Amino acid sequence: MTTASDPLVELLRSLVNTFGISGHESRVATIFEDNLKNLCEISADKLGCSIARSQGSSNTPKIMVTAHMDEIGFFVKEVTKEGFIKFLPIGGWWGHIALGMEVVVYSRFGEFPGIVGSTPPHILEPDKRKNVIPLNEMYIDVGGTYDFDIIEKMGIRPGDPIVPVGEFKTMGNPNLFMGKAWDDRVGVAELIQIMRKVAKIAHSSTVFGVGTVQEEVGLRGARSSVFQIKPDIAFALDVTIAKDTPGTTRGAVGDRLGDGAAVLVYDSTMIPNQKLLEFVVKVAEEEDIPFYLTSLTGGYDTGNIHMEFGGIPSIVIATPARYIHSNTGIVHRKDIESVVRLLVSVIERLNRKQVRMFSK
Numbered sequence: 001m002t003t004a005s006d007p008l009v010e011l012l013r014s015l016v017n018t019f020g021i022s023g024h025e026s027r028v029a030t031i032f033e034d035n036l037k038n039l040c041e042i043s044a045d046k047l048g049c050s051i052a053r054s055q056g057s058s059n060t061p062k063i064m065v066t067a068h069m070d071e072i073g074f075f076v077k078e079v080t081k082e083g084f085i086k087f088l089p090i091g092g093w094w095g096h097i098a099l100g101m102e103v104v105v106y107s108r109f110g111e112f113p114g115i116v117g118s119t120p121p122h123i124l125e126p127d128k129r130k131n132v133i134p135l136n137e138m139y140i141d142v143g144g145t146y147d148f149d150i151i152e153k154m155g156i157r158p159g160d161p162i163v164p165v166g167e168f169k170t171m172g173n174p175n176l177f178m179g180k181a182w183d184d185r186v187g188v189a190e191l192i193q194i195m196r197k198v199a200k201i202a203h204s205s206t207v208f209g210v211g212t213v214q215e216e217v218g219l220r221g222a223r224s225s226v227f228q229i230k231p232d233i234a235f236a237l238d239v240t241i242a243k244d245t246p247g248t249t250r251g252a253v254g255d256r257l258g259d260g261a262a263v264l265v266y267d268s269t270m271i272p273n274q275k276l277l278e279f280v281v282k283v284a285e286e287e288d289i290p291f292y293l294t295s296l297t298g299g300y301d302t303g304n305i306h307m308e309f310g311g312i313p314s315i316v317i318a319t320p321a322r323y324i325h326s327n328t329g330i331v332h333r334k335d336i337e338s339v340v341r342l343l344v345s346v347i348e349r350l351n352r353k354q355v356r357m358f359s360k
């Protein structure tokens, strides 16, 4: 049952309610580091990725597990003469979702609430009403008026980050959680839990849990941190699309909330190492961990990891989420638990010899 003192709920709440669009991940990094500093050695790369290291009985293999700390959002492009904010997207947004959304603008003077405004339908041309309004025709209203200058009074200037409001909530179905930024705060929460467990179990490897930055704008932190760590094997924890909502179609197995850990057999940036894929499936089956195989048109951190240093066996383990890349999504407790169990079981079984086998 979910109660106020449920540690998973509290961890998810703290991560989801924190702001951190690409390039502005430091608040999320602080939560990541605070949760692990007593158990792991903490370091960072120069792009802002947080690295939690847990050494087992051997220096190698070096296992890299990533979850990206950034979320999608917007930034201020310019302030109009009338005091409205024109904005640019960070990550993939669709006009239908952005319109009317409540946001917070972070300036050097503080945090200011606003809404994504648009021309009221009453005064739109009839054929324009049928179309999706492009983001560049929208604006954000933070309360500027002819006698209140938002540049002067709020310090708003180009580059200020803007984030959707989507507060964490446990739903009526107590296994379901809603909130913004499950992509990828659910992965960050899983990574924290995995690293806590790994620090307490016997393992013949060194595990690097990496909170990466700037994934949503091109998997950039994955590239900087892979050079810092030089891993022998890599896993990305991220989200995939739950296909159990109206308008989606799925196959006979998996892709629903609660179906378990989603093991990616394909994404637009990587085809996983096939021996590693077999290994992960075997571990899940032997440990009786709910999982399913799926694919996604889109990319993950491993897209920028697996091609470095002559090739690094890599795979994505994802959590299904409803309504990703919108202001509020939904995830299932059981899937989070399955991902954590699967990764810990995989890490327990990895050693130098096993990892060498993946590249033979």
Ligand SMILES: [Zn+2]
Pocket (backbone or CB within 6 Å): 068, 183, 184, 215, 238, 239
């Ligand atoms: Zn993601």
